[in-house]
Amino acid sequence: MKHCLLFIYCFILVSCTAEQQNPNFLETALASKDISIKRVMDNIEKYQVQIRYTQIDRRNDSVLFTDYDFQVSDSVYFYPASTVKFPTAVLAMEKINQTDTLTIHTKYYIEGDTIESTVADDVNEIFAVSDNLANNRLIEFLGFETINQSLKNKGIAPVRLSHRLGFHSEDLRTKPIIIYLNDSTTGITQPILNKTPKPLALFEIEKGKGYYENDEYINEPFSFKQKNYYPLSAQHNLLKRIIFPENFNLNEQFHLNKEQRDHLLNAMHTVPKEMGYDKKEYYDSY
Known part of the structure; x- marks a missing residue:
């Protein structure tokens, strides 16, 4: 299929605090020169990538989620x-x-x-x-x-x-x-x-x-x-x-x-x- 779907599902447990975590982690990762990542990022329409990276912080008895999204959309179909x-x-x-x-x-x-x-x-x-x-x-x-x-x-x-x-x-x-x-x-x-x-x-x-x-x-x-x-x-x-x-x-x-x-x-x-x-x-x- 010419227009294949690359589906990346990221749910990462992170033990460090929000202050220690690079807030642009996802953006930095996608800017990588690694050939596998660059090939996809240079052809976004072809691969139809959706990524959600979630930072998880624990404060006392609370668990806090911070989502970082790339092209996440409920309106764009991919086969699950x-x-x-x-x-x-x-x-x-x-x-x-x-x-x-x-x-x-x-x-x-x-x-x-x-x-x-x-x-x-x-x-x-x-x-x-x-x-x-x-x-x-x-x-x-x-x-x-x-x-x-x-x-x-x-x-x-x-x-x-x-x-x-x-x-x-x-x-x-x-x-x-x-x-x-x-x-x-x-x-x-x-x-x-x-x-x-x-x-x-x-x-x-x-x-x-x-x-x-x-x-x-x-x-x-x-x-x-x-x-x-x-x-x-x-x-x-x-x-x-x-x-x-x-x-x-x-x-x-x-x-x-x-x-x-x-x-x-x-x-x-x-x-x-x-x-x-x-x-x-x-x-x-x-």
């Missing part, structure tokens, strides 16, 4: 790819708490599928190897309407998740889930009918020069109007709520218990080999 798996993982954990009989270790499977899983395992697979099937299972558990509304209710907007990832069905209806309640009984969820997503009206919503559909090459840019929309500002706001929940009002927080939050934070930094994956095929940065 697998970053949408983060909110799906968090919201699935939170939904577990709505039922006393469920935990993140409760086994379940999707009707018509043979894979048994747990939310804990799905979260591990999402962060270790960016597993599409694990994400899609949680989509069936939540439904798109619940995902989008829950994020908006917590002040994380704009956002619109509208499709599963990888090889999947475009069916708007979720599949029933069979849950093992104990050794002798199971429960089954009802399908959720999601609304047809409204076309996005954003800048740069069409990408590339051509694309394949049903093995046929279509010689025109691909439209992302019906695709997932999860801009940098929304991603940033979700991450802050996970790392620093105490900085937000209760209605803006994700209500995870200690076991759930510890599991999530651990999964976020665990490399594939520590999850049991073959270290040659699934290298550390896989």
Whole structure:
């Protein structure tokens, strides 16, 4: 694709004070003569870079954020790819708490599928190897309407998740889930009918020069109007709520218990080999 997107997401924890930190850190970094940076900065329109650098200062019991932005815009579209798996993982954990009989270790499977899983395992697979099937299972558990509304209710907007990832069905209806309640009984969820997503009206919503559909090459840019929309500002706001929940009002927080939050934070930094994956095929940065 001629107009490819370079998406750089910077969230840097800084221990020094605001007075010690160079306030033009981002500007200085982007002015570097390093060939990798200079190539992008000399072709801004081609790469469509968006960067948010956040300085974090701790004063007594307070945590203060100072954002430095470069071309961050909710109106300029980029395809969020697998970053949408983060909110799906968090919201699935939170939904577990709505039922006393469920935990993140409760086994379940999707009707018509043979894979048994747990939310804990799905979260591990999402962060270790960016597993599409694990994400899609949680989509069936939540439904798109619940995902989008829950994020908006917590002040994380704009956002619109509208499709599963990888090889999947475009069916708007979720599949029933069979849950093992104990050794002798199971429960089954009802399908959720999601609304047809409204076309996005954003800048740069069409990408590339051509694309394949049903093995046929279509010689025109691909439209992302019906695709997932999860801009940098929304991603940033979700991450802050996970790392620093105490900085937000209760209605803006994700209500995870200690076991759930510890599991999530651990999964976020665990490399594939520590999850049991073959270290040659699934290298550390896989």
